[in-house]
Amino acid sequence: MASPWLGTLHRDFPFYHEPYNQPPAANLDRMLKAGIGKLTANVSPMSIWMAYVDWLVHVQCSPSKQQELLTEAARKIWRWNEYELEVAQDDPHAEQTSVVPLPQDKRFADPAWRRWPFNVISQGFLLTQQWWHRATTDVSGVSLHHEEVVNFMVRQILDMYSPSNFLLTNPVVLHETLQTGGRNLVAGMQNAMKDLEHTINDTHPQDRSSFKVGKNLAVTPGKVVFRNRLIELIRYQPTTETVHETPILFVPAWIMKYYILDLSPKNSLVKYLLDQGYTVFMISWKNPLASDRDMSLEDYRKLGVMDALEAVLEQTGASHINAVGYCLGGTLLSIAAAAMARHHDRRLASMTLFASQVDFKEPGELSLFIDESQITLLEAIMWDQGYLDTKQMAGAFQLLRSNDLIWSRRLNQYLLGRSEPENDLMAWNVDATRMPFRMHSEYLRKLFLDNELAEGGYCVDDQPVALTDIRAPIFLVGTLTDHVAPWRSTFKIHLLADTEVTFLLTTGGHNAGVVSPPGQPRRSYQVATSQHHDPYVDPDIWQARTPRQEGSWWPEWERWLRKHSGKHIAPPPFGKTLYDAPGKYVLQP
Template sequence: MLARMTGGLSPAGLGAMWADWAVHLATSPGKQGELWEKALRKSLRFRQYALQCAMSGGTASSCIEPLAQDRRFRNEAWQQPPFNLLYQGFLLTQQWWYNATTDVRGVTRAHERAVQFAARQVLDVFSPSNFLPTNPEVLARTRDEMGQNLVRGAQNFWEDWERAIASRPPAGVEDFRVGETLAATPGKVVCRNRLMELIQYEPATSKVRPEPILITPAWIMKYYILDLSPENSMVKYLTEQGFTVFMISWKNPGPEDRELSMDDYRRLGPMAALDTVERITGSDRIHAVGYCLGGTLLSIAAAAMARDGDDRLSSITYFAAQSDFTEAGELMIFISESEVTFLEDMMWEQGFLDAKQMAGAFQMLRSNDLVWSRMLRTYLLGERDVVNDLMAWNADTTRMPYRMHSEYLRKLFLNNELSTGRYEVDGRPVALSDIRAPIFAVGTETDHVAPWRSAYKVHMQTDTDVTFVLTKGGHNAGVVSEPGHPRRHYRVHTSRHSDTYLPPDAWVERAMLKDGSWWPEWAAWLAERSTQPAAPPPIGLPGNGQTLPDAPGSYVMEG
């Protein structure tokens, strides 16, 4: 009950975090003196700015600039008094609290990051951009529309509240339908077990590469992020490039699936799919692809296959995937022994972790973009965001079974067993350094889930050629970056297994910067590691009497 009330945040963990910071700050007179000095200097700077504004009629050089990613105060109206004083004072306060919560001697790195994060979240609540009387953009809109924006905002709020109470999807999502406007690439479910359906897509060319592509998406998301609308479907793009594509569609687990483990996902997921793909195509050379958590699972499977002499993987591709979790981004703020125990208590009672219980953590990571700016547009400006296919997919949530998620958090996040050679498959540890298949790894510049420097560690973990791509965008939008997508760029560089290690920043300097989508780069890389095109393989297993549905299948439809 306590875990539900706090949204899965452990009071004990939060208390330990705060106490660690507070006690060490209280016993650090040098840091206290530094903070007093900073407070005085910021006060004097703000006073000087206010005096210059008063003497010049409101125009003066800002005493602090917002961070590059902070878009709250970009409108020219914020440069006029008194709003310029409000936002400048807020930014100075925000900066002071950053100084107060960082570089306190003795505080653990994890607690420092958590306290700094918590302070930022609290301050964001009180940003002048969030309130009608202190936001010049909202005031101007209210004046121009005679308050109709607030009327629309109230209607939006009421509609959102009704949908939340009734557990209905957000407004506008109903215009996107799986199997019609989303996940509409023609194909057939060719294998089904209790955990996944395997989809084989119809060929789009008269000849295809003999080596098929098998994609393992994360089960924290529905698979069709890689098969959204026809114009940005990665699956459709790959079939048009002459590849035979298979996709795993995970079942949305319920209470009856509480004991499914990480190894169940490996055996019933990529391993079962590999066997089926080989039987259908007749090819014992397969291009394997893993996205996010699916990439982590693929790493485990590939390492186990290499250990056991199974060389069916012709190549391995990772999309925003991690196998070393020492720098797993701001999500690590929520991962500690106390937090995992708290989540386990909540999952034990219901048998799974519900998507709604995860959504809050992801939104908090980018509260300016995902919470406050959305509330500003929707409820104060009275504007509804135009729902796109990616937003509709994001609203189609999934669950994670108790045992699997507990093992994932403990073995990978807390203990980092995979990167240190302690993760066991079939009773024996696996080593990522056993992998010899060439790797194509994609990191995204603004990824809050799998930071690109964390994904880049694949260079140190494997003993093979690695082509690494760093693309513009975040965890999802950077991957769904089809040709023709405006204002896209990426960097690419290949490190041979015999090359010396290149640190991430040095890699950025050496990598070639290219405009456009990285998809053609990947397709060409796959083609170089494939043999000459031939007639497409049959759809499905020959002589299989089981009646299975067309793509997108039935598992993806389960709520």
């Protein structure tokens, strides 16, 4: 029997989640896990511990692996000593036998690292890094997920203790210190104190930036023409005398603000499309509060995609739209399109997905943070707060690229004393949004953990939806170095869609690969179309066979879009408008 105190907790605690009707004991579990999450940067120690035990026990039960690692350790120590002797004798052979860092590892790229003793130090670190990679992989019996978690955590520890992170073992920092008489360290201390002050005061990153929404970000003229409790719908002013009769509706990810698609005029995809003669609409998501904790993924479909679609058609008088989804917005658009197709709703003339996954079996390194233990911890944190905070999400993405987003930044700011450069994409990147408890829990469980959308288990109105029902042609953009939605994962749309699919693979990552206006250097892409009756082609074979084209992918997509946009007409008049773009939701901190 529950005690009277537990009954009071059940009824009166402000963060008790009534819709799920959890018993008081479950609330205590969640309180404990939420407290653990605050101490562990929202990473489940239980998940890490289970992975470590799985790895350790199987290593102990694998004498052959132990022998291999001992032999490998002896060989690397010998190789390091041999290299040290060659360097001491100025033997040019040493440079040829040295360990070369991975292409993405720029920590030891400066020529100063090739001088003694720093070359010896860096080689020792790289050899150690190689040994630990061998130690944490290919251990017979260890589950793949646990192997990836252990390998990832070891990488984090090694990255933390890299010689590039310390004054006395980094020749670049030592040189800068001698050249400036230590002024770089003073400036670095000032940078560190500023960051600490902003952390203590919980200052919004936009407050410290010279880039401001509505001033030099998201400045394409337009009007908010529709608003509900979840979205504002922005319609942009046309810039051409005639427009294509089929309008475009953008469904951006709600994990970030919409204006990555409307940054500065020079790299705004919205402005680019307006100048090509399109009528463009954009969903701007509300930044949820604790009071929005019960917002579901179905609410995002109905209040987001479907309400916006109805408003676009009403505003323009069109019978069809071209829908575009980015990242999570593309996943949601795919769900909405499948539900529409089930009911023979053919109002989508085409569907475009930017770096969006519909099959989550292989979601890349994000899967490191997705298992039952980790999701349970996140659910406890969200139950406590009503949402997942922006800082809590940012931590996971920073860990995935710790060299670039954590240690490289601290090296430049705290040891070299340099100010962090600013640009519009970086300003957007720190302007994150929160995730409502229920919606994010459903997203993680139904899509990431259970892969329901790809496997026919995701239900809309209590009936499963299938992507094979979609008949609208699909254009999908994958980015080559995407760590959020790996392009081989997005490529699986070919296995799940029974319609024409055009797949485009472009250089760059999840964000910079999408923001790719014409004229930028070192940009290229590959593109090919497959009909629904064409045989399946493996992504690696597709990449090898498909010719590479130089330049931005935007004109290529626009040429495809033009085929599905109808004739040219006079711009439809604006109906009811509420206020000027960028609206109010995007300004919510």
